[in-house]
Amino acid sequence: MARAGTYPPDFRRDRVIYLFQILNGIGLGMLYFLLAVGLSVIFGLLQFVNFAHGAFYLLGAYLTYDLTQRGFSFWAAMPMATLIVAGVAAAIEALLLHRIYKLPHTFHILVTVGLALVIQELAIIAWGPLGGSVPAPQGLQGVVIAGDFIYPQYRLFTIAFTAVLAGLLWWLLEGTRLGAIVRGGSESPSNMALLGYNTMRINTAVFGFGAGLAGLAGALAAPIRGVEPFMGAEALSVAFVVVVIGGMGSYTGALAAGLLVGIVQSVMTTVWPEGARLMIYVGMALVIAMMPRGLLGRA
């Protein structure tokens, strides 16, 4: 048996490749978390199933593309796209979606699937069906080299950025008065109304906030994935997998599940490449079978 330090080069390389796949998986997982957390927040606080979530991701990516094409820097385009998506989503909630909150989930699905299709077609009309590329921002276009392996600087940035954002989100939702109001509005709207809070406004703000997070995920993903009109459907499916694995409405569950899905997908591309994507759904099925409320779902 070979001792440490005397492993053949292939064995050492195999071990290093798994380390890099885990690193890559963390990068993917943080993006998946950002994508899913908005969906989870909307479901957890509003009990609303939002199938238009992927469309808000698409909109965030396309707005970033559009703004950078118009000469804005990525650093300006990213927050602008996020705010525009949040605003559009809040307006849609105030005009349309709040009317169906009390109806069964099937109505939520019907209306939001229709909304997703409308947004997708509007994106085709506005930007054409061909798609496009968004360059990584200046200063993050290079790569980090470690031995035989390479990792893009921009992907490292997304890991760090999303980690900081995750901490801020947790603090906002769990450690501030604003978060307490939002959670109160979800648990007991009538009591919140008696305390003088406008629960309709709270709901609109929560929906806009959740959709804005999807828009931010789209903006962050644009330099990695580019933009194309059908990117929303793929994002929605990943977001649902993460939310189901993590537990509907659970913030920490979305973080844990996002990382788990990203790492499983990335490591499986080395272990069993053709089944890498399949394993995400196998994992979801196993979690549903063994833990119906998800990893950290509320009872």
Add this chain to the structure above:
Amino acid sequence: MLDRRSFLTTSSLAALSLAAPGLLGRASAQGAALKIGVPVPISGAFAANGKFATIGAQMAAEEVAKAHGIEVSTLDLDTEGKPATAVRKVQDALAQDGIKLFAGGILSSESLAMGKEIERGGGAFMTTAGADEITGADCNRGTFRWSVPTFGAINQTVRPIIEALPDAKKWYTITPQYVFGDGLLNAAKAVFAEKGIEHVGNSYHSLTDKEFSGYLTNAIAAQPDVLLLLNFGAQSSDTLRQAVSFGLKQRMTIVVAWASGLEQFEALGPEIVEGVYFGAQYWHGADTPLNRELVARVREKHGFNPNYSFAGSYIISKLLLDAAVKGGSPEGAAVIPQLEGLKYAGLTGEEEIRAADHQVIKDYYLLKGKAKDAMADKDDFVDIVSSGKSFLSPEDSGCKMPA
């Protein structure tokens, strides 16, 4: 000059305002002397290709009508990229509209399904889809294919690069796991074995994958000299975009064996295209008489350069319509003999329809991306490195043409 994006946007709006894109075509098909069905995906993930294809077919119809003084109309059939939908639309067109000529089928799966249905209905079908089976094991009397299949695509991309880069001995492949990807991979492996190339690894991926960083990490670990991408459309764009972000262009040569040409380069942008090799069925800069004419006419009429989807649809529609005029009927029995063995001046130069398997013998191009500041105009993304014809014999392709 109207650009391609604006043109498609305008046409999308027009289609939207009419509720269904097929309505225009269907209305115009009524009472026409010669009709051709254009079964292509007009909605869904391949809608952009399909929309260009319908415009290309329309242009061919107008030219044939003008040249022969007859009435010609097209009927757009939205296959949605789904074989079952494609078959149903073709059945309806055969039975209800009396259409016998069909030019389309961008995806291999829908083309294979439609070809059988059209042959059964006594029609003639020409496609640009890629799977070897179309003019191989699943060939039939009614089906013709213009594009070069996987064997030729690999031979016209991999061989010239091996010659040009004699020190590039280690190649890594990324392959979609379905019949088209396996066709390309098997052809590549055969060339590697013949030329003494070390195939240092392959990553298969599913048709739904959008994230390729894991596969690229595998490729980096194998330390190849050349990364050969065997996927198509949006997946090859995603892989290439992510490979460039990993800095692989500076570390190895990247080859996309089956690119969709101008539409793909527009989506990628010149920064990503620069320095990458692409295999392609068509390029608007090809210096052939028919191509020069087509480019001039399309620029004049539509204000953009024809891409592969447009040009492929144009030429297959024109071949079918000309054959129907010459044969005196759109019925398959009249059209097929006109096409079998036909030699003509095509978009890629001299082209010939091989009678034994109905495969068009034509050039396949190896292109190389230019630097942005070397582009003469906004569509001048690449230089043609080489072009040529590579085809299996009908026997080796597995076609046993029914009598």
